[in-house]
Amino acid sequence: MSKRFQVxxxxxxxxxxxxxxxYLAKHAPTDLRWNIAGRSKEKLKMLLDRVEGAWNLPEITSADLSNQDxxxxxxxxxxxxxxxxxPYAQHGEFVIxxxxxxxxDYVxxxxxxxxxxxxxxxYHExxxxxxxxxxxxxxxxxxPFDMLTMLAVNKLNQEYQETCASVKIVTSFLRSGxxxxxxISGGSIGTMRNILDGDKIDAFNDMSCxxxxxxxxxxxxxxNKVKYESKYDQDVRAYTGPLQPAPFLNVPVILRSAYLRNNFGYSKKFKYSDSMTMEFYSSSENGQRKAAQKSAIIxxxxxxxxxxxxxFRSLITGRLDAMGIKPGDGPSEESLPFVDYTLKLFAVSEGGSKLTAKANAKGHPGYLSTAKIAAEAGLALCLDEILDDQQYGIVTPSIGLGAGFVNRLEQAGVNISFD
Ligand SMILES: NC(=O)c1ccc[n+]([C@@H]2O[C@H](COP(=O)([O-])OP(=O)(O)OC[C@H]3O[C@@H](n4cnc5c(N)ncnc54)[C@H](OP(=O)(O)O)[C@@H]3O)[C@@H](O)[C@H]2O)c1
Structure with missing residues (x-):
């Protein structure tokens, strides 16, 4: 590929x-040909003032999702x-x-x-x-959930010649300042609204979607039904509730990864689940138990x-609208480096072997870590060699990027280790 812009x-x-x-301005190779695009050229120009020194600055292009040309x-x-x-449901099809x-290539x-x-x-075919x-x-x-699961499945398969029967991941958000x-951001509220308006197949409740x-x-x-429960999890010795903010998302993605790999390394009855501890919301054990219960009920x-x-959906839509959050609103930029997160993985093979692994990640999961991860995914798509464990199509992150992406994930501040 060699178009005017690489990214x-x-x-x-x-x-x-x-x-x-x-992130791209500071971490992309200095000879990368790149471009930033949006509907307001003024806002894009202002972005260039955010970076100082001799970094590789991008060109600017006006592009509005409501203008297909x-x-x-x-x-x-x-x-x-x-x-x-x-959010993507309104204009995303044309882009894809x-x-x-x-x-x-697209991320x-x-x-x-x-x-x-x-x-x-x-469009997959x-x-x-x-x-x-x-x-x-x-x-x-x-x-990170998809990659960690894939790496655990690979390890069970390659090092122990075992097939993976189940994976559970427990995440924790941690304040570091x-x-x-x-x-929550306007974009995230827009996603929830799109689901309320457009999910006519009940994908929210269908993990095979x-x-x-x-x-x-x-x-x-x-x-793989999500239970939306609160409980005391013995593996992490803490109260857990449903994963935040989207407990319905990792499960179908990881099940699709298994399907796209033809279930290689995964049991035919493979099960995936995830949950979250509550120390981000309360420092006391009782407070965490209550926070887990509240999250499960909601x-x-x-x-x-x-x-x-x-x-019924208008009940939630009404509540979202009453919050008055508009596109562009969200947490302050200064606060984003002060939230870290961990993922703890517990895998069990069909033969009963157990494997544990961890991912330690720096920066607010939603708006800072996500930004770095997506930027590295874009760089990988244009700069890295395509290997045998990657596939074309409408694919999941682990299938599109392959196990080698773990090195770029580390660059993005997400460090994976096996016990
Ligand atoms: N998977 C995850 O973990 C994760 C984490 C965080 C966010 N998200 C998702 O990411 C998306 C963005 O979230 P965000 O918080 O960054 O949202 P945001 O702050 O509201 O930003 C939305 C961006 O879209 C642009 N935009 C809106 N309408 C446009 C149009 N017609 N043409 C061109 N550009 C347009 C906006 O441009 P203007 O500045 O001109 O308005 C802005 O740059 C949401 O769907 C959210 O749910 C996912």
Whole structure:
């Protein structure tokens, strides 16, 4: 591939986009031909003032998702598109279709699984034919979870000649400083609204939603149903509740990774689950127990409402609207470096062997770590050799990027280790 730009960052002016811009400006190779794009040239120009010194600054292109010509022009002139101007369900299909047509590799951080399913059904085969990798969900959710699971499955398989029966990951958000800002971004609210408005297949409750119909989805769905429960988890010795903020996202992504690998290394009855400890919300054990219970109730209610008559959804939409969060709103930039997170993985093989692993990650999972991870994914797509463990199509992060991406993940501040 050798278009005018190697990498284009669309949505560079959003919360995640600004952090991805900073990261690329400081960490991309100095000879990278890159470009930032968005609907406001003024805002994009202001971004250039954020960096000092002789870093490799990008060119600027106007592109508005509601103007298809501008998007097609943008896609035509870049090898890789990092698309951070989510949410995605409204304008995302055109972007993906044009990336496939013009052989542009693509990465986004979306979580609208009903939309991703639709894209898989319509474009997976076309993307394979064109040898293009389209990788949604390449942020905190779901890239580190997907990679850690793949690495554990590989290790069980290669070192112990065992097939993986189940993986559980428990995550913890950790404060590393005194600045507190738990606000959620306008983009994340937009994603929730899109799910409420557009999820007509109940993907929120269907963990098999990213799989084709001919692979016994019903059994997979039953086995991997998210319980939305709070409990005391003996493995981590802490109260846990549903993963935040999107407990419905990692499960279908990881099940799709298993499917795309033809279940190689995974048991036919493979099960994946995740959860979260609560020390981010309370320092006392009792406070953590209550926080876990509250989170479980909110998520359970959301799942019932999304699975019920459509009119119920207006209850949540009303609550989201009452929060008054607009696109561009979100936690302060100063607060983002002061939240870290860990993932603890517990894998069990069909033969009963156990494997544990850990990922320690720096920076706010949603808006800082996600930005760095997506930026590294974009760099990998344009700079790294394609190896045998990678596939074309509408794929998951681990399948599009392969196990070698673990080195770039480390650059992005996510360090994986096995016990
Ligand atoms: N997977 C994960 O772990 C993860 C983590 C964080 C966020 N997310 C998702 O990432 C997405 C972005 O979140 P965010 O917090 O960064 O959102 P945000 O701060 O609201 O930024 C949205 C970006 O999209 C741009 N945009 C909006 N409409 C556009 C249009 N018509 N044409 C071109 N650009 C347009 C905005 O440009 P302007 O500046 O001009 O408005 C802005 O750059 C959301 O879907 C969110 O759910 C996922």
């Amino acid at each position: 284009t960052l669309l949505g560079a002016t959003g919360i995640t986009g600004r952090n991805a811009f900073d 501008s998007i097609e022009d943008l896609v035509k002139k870049t090898d890789v598109l990092i698309h951070l101007a989510g 279709a044009k990336c496939i047509e013009h052989k542009t 986004d951080i979306g979580g609208e699984t009903f939309f991703i399913r639709d894209m898989i059904l319509k 076309a993307a394979k034919r064109q040898s293009v990798r389209i990788i949604p969900t390449a942020g905190y959710e779901s890239l 005194s600045i507190r800002d738990n606000r 990213l799989l084709p119909n001919d692979c016994n989805r019903r059994a997979i769905r039953r086995r 998520n359970k209610l959301t799942s019932i409402i999304l699975g019920g008559p459509k009119i």
